[in-house]
Amino acid sequence: METGTENDSKYNSLETMTVAELLRNINNEDKTVPIAVEQALPQIEKLSEAVAIQMRKGGRLFYIGAGTSGRLGVVDASECPPTFGVPFDWVVGIIAGGDGAIRKAVEFAEDDDQQAWKDLQEFDINTNDFVVGIAASGRTPYVIGGLKAANEMGISTGCIVCNNGSAVSAQAKYPVEVITGPEFVTGSTRMKAGTAQKLVLNMLSTSVMIQLGRVRGNKMVDMQLSNNKLIDRGTRMVMAETGLSEAKAAKLLKEHGSVRKAVDSVR
Incomplete structure (x- = not known):
């Protein structure tokens, strides 16, 4: 059965639209994303509080994902040190296929359900840490396998997905499901689903860092003075x-x- 993010676009004959029509229709679809995120706020709250608890114990936050989802995790992780002045290894983004996959897709990297755990072990992952799987479809083997192994080792798990009742959510103790529906270009989850994941990651890392005291008032008082x-x-x-x-x-x-x-x- 096809999942929501893979269902056919509500729009057809895209190549016959004017540029103005294309942009208007994409924008209309994008407007639905924050509303979908709003529906998931209770789930995001539980995830954020759970992550903060582990990080207060000295744990780290790991993101695992493939393709666009993996890239978004890497971006969010890489922005925490300059924004909040935290060590570079407090928040770690891991992408299927390794860092080279940030720039160029690595074929079939997401299909290996053993590799995420191998990648996590390189960081000496332990029970203080927290693993968040990111997968638009919610069925990426790399992410499912990584969360399953983390659970078996007693490590806390969460996820950010864009479909209901997915295999990734089933493995996550703290699932976040933002139901974004079909994409403007069928199956192009770098669009609405990617936008939703970016919004949730912004909320997660920012709210966790505020809980950890890395903001005073509304200011980034620990930011790196790098330029x-x-x-x-x-x-x-x-x-x-x-x-x-x-x-x-x-x-x-x-x-x-x-x-x-x-x-x-x-x-």
Whole structure:
């Protein structure tokens, strides 16, 4: 039986549409995605709280996925250190086929149900850690196998999928199901399903990091000062929190290396 994300598009004869019609119809489909995410908020809440509990124990968050889903996990993981100033190995994105698959698809990588666990073992995964499988269809063998093995080893598991009642969800202790339905181009889950997964990943990592104290007020006080834009932003944040002049705030930021430490040194 075909799953929702694989069902035929509601639109046909796409090649006969004007560009304006194509864009309008894609946009109309995209508008449905945040509504689908909203329906899953209770599931996302449970997942976020469970991840934070494990990370407070010193655990790490692992994302496993193939294709677009795997790439989205890698993107979210790679953005946590610069945004929240956490070590690079707190959140880890693993894609079927290895890092080369980020740029170029690796044939049949997603069909190996043993490989995800092998990939996770390279990080000395343990029972403090948390594994989230990402799969639009919810039937990717790489993800199913990885979650199944994690469960057998007593490691907490979650998932982000875009179909109901999937095999991936069945393996996840904390499943998130965002039901996005058929794509504009039939089966092209990089579109609505990918957008939904990106939104959920934003919510998950951000809410977890806030629970872990990596945001103060509404500011990224632990962000890495890795370019001039971020140094300027950090300087303004220190000025706002301390009332110091720009020159003094910049000096303090340079001395301490983070907004949090700079502000705390004054307080």
